[in-house]
Amino acid sequence: MAEKAPDTPIKATCHCGDISITAPRRPACVNECQCTLCRRYAVAWAYYDPAEVxxxxxxxxxxxxxxxxxxxxxxxFCTKCGCMCYWWPIKEQSTPKMGLNTRLVDPDEMRYVTRNIDYDQLYVPIGEGTPHPEDKAKY
Known part of the structure; x- marks a missing residue:
């Protein structure tokens, strides 16, 4: 398959097809976050402004x-097939950002996208929340 233009919209769908997400362009890179939650989901995040998605x-x-x-x-998550679809900001952010699970995108669409494994989140405290027992951050 030939590489598509970087500004070509991409579409992600859960396994059963009940949830679909369209992003305006292919990401420059994908993040395989290693925080206590994301590594268990085995997700590969692309980040976008929620208004674009x-x-x-x-x-x-x-x-x-x-x-x-x-x-x-x-x-x-999709309630029918259980796929992790996206994370969405609850609190207002200075730079709005949401994460799209690119594992729901056709692999040919992501073939030429760089993948990063981000270990930085291993050591970031979770605000005022309750730390996970495996959280390596210093509080």
């Missing part, structure tokens, strides 16, 4: 949210 949920379908720690983000 369109989330579509089929009639009768739903997401379930997991909110933990500093309560800054909602991690949203």
């Amino acid at each position: 369109k989330v579509e949920i089929k009639e009768g379908a739903a997401t379930i949210k997991y909110i933990w720690g500093d309560r800054d983000h909602s991690f949203d």
